[in-house]
Amino acid sequence: MQWRKSSYTGGANDNQCVELGRLAPEVGIGVRDSKNPDGGHLILTPAQFTDIINQLKRHTEH
Template sequence: MTFHWRKSSHSGGVDDKQCVELGRLAPGAAIGVRDSKDPDGGNLTLTPAQFTNLLSQLKHRTTR
């Protein structure tokens, strides 16, 4: 499985501690999420529906 990775536009420079990259296999296929500072550290693979659900949960998350 080869993802085509792209870094989030919200990821900052070298000192940014919260960098993320997203990858897709093909339109409508699995979506990968990984730490851009540790690209060989593995990734989370989600279906498009799971990814949409994750984004929804993150948008509605409250900070404590």
């Protein structure tokens, strides 16, 4: 799986963020802590991932 950092991080050397990895379409999206890439990852369905992103957007708008 190829991991990528959010475009909202401080740059390529910023390790204070999460990384995303696209799994097979029927599996979902992997999310891991960039500070601990060998510590495992969370697997979310596309619907769960979308829900979390929408919740974060609503939370930061307040």
